Amino acid sequence: MRRTARPLTGTALAVAAAALAAAPAYGAPAGDLEVSPSPVAPGGQVAVRTAACGDGGTATGDASAVGAGSLGLAPGPQEREATGRFRVPPSAQPGTYEITATCTGNGRRVTGDLVVTLTSGREQVHPRGSVKTGVGGALGPDPVQTAAGVATLAVAAAGGTWLLHRRARGDGI
């Protein structure tokens, strides 16, 4: 049994690795150029991003390996990373291409791999399924309103007591 266990484990690892490689890559380690989606079909849009250029840094990208020329990378108003995009030429051949970007400020050069595959029909990888955009935080009781309600009722109780007290003294009400 021991002898068969190892090859089986190896096969399982290989299958897992293949599954991971097939999943759309997103979230590459800092210092690299993220290329998304990869793989992509000829004609598809590709987004690249890097954190290597620092806060507010811009970069010049080079996608000429796949025939898409150069591109600019700039940070969005709310982002620290520089992002850019290009379109893979419809005539691109399947294969792995190196995309590079050079930071304008610190001159750092980062690279990322773009995998082009021939898939029928679809140019873009579309998301699937629903989106997790809420946790229910708006649904609970509002502690501020509850506290205000308690305080206001305390005022009412104090007022009522005062009035009853005066009435008991016959002060006229």
Place this chain on the structure above:
Amino acid sequence: MRRFPRVGSGVRSPANAAMAAVTVFALCSGAWLLRNGAETHAPPQPSAAQARAGLDGRAGERAAVPALPPSPPDRIRIPAIRVDAPLTGLGLTRTGSLGVPPAARRNLAGWYEAGTTPGEQGTAIVAGHVDNADGPAVFYDLGALTKGSTIEVDRRDGSVAVFTVDSVEVYAAKDFPDEKVYGAARRPELRVITCGGGYSRGTGYQGNVVVFAHLTGSR
């Protein structure tokens, strides 16, 4: 001597009346605050009237204005529900679903940056949170949006893409119409997505509110 109480009551009556009024007002508003504060505040959901019009919905898909060249978006504005939020780039999760912006930022939405840019021909996708752990977030009121409302997207090339809402739908997560929501379009279209469709303590929101819009202008 008998006149003193009358004089006294004459002086005190306005004070008593004022105190009585304050007491009654405090009692009523306190009760209202307590009741309202303990209620659950579910985000608004679209009515059936905002759904896509039967068969003629697709047939009427003509390009109202020419598509814009590709340019990443920076900001989204939906005046009808007082939304004015920056956009961050979104990718896909390991399961292939659309990623989401960081939940801690209440006023931040995101766009699918590997897809179509808003204004370009095709389907551009924007998503944002309905709420976070602290309360309502950027797209809390998305379900209250109605047909014909305007959505504006500021783009990095300096142009503003103006979209008009076609329909507001709510879909269950377990039967999500991927092709309808994310699929390619022949004209410039926009989807704005947030959570909705009922809430359960165990599994959270049961689905998504999806706004369908198409490009009707630019400036």
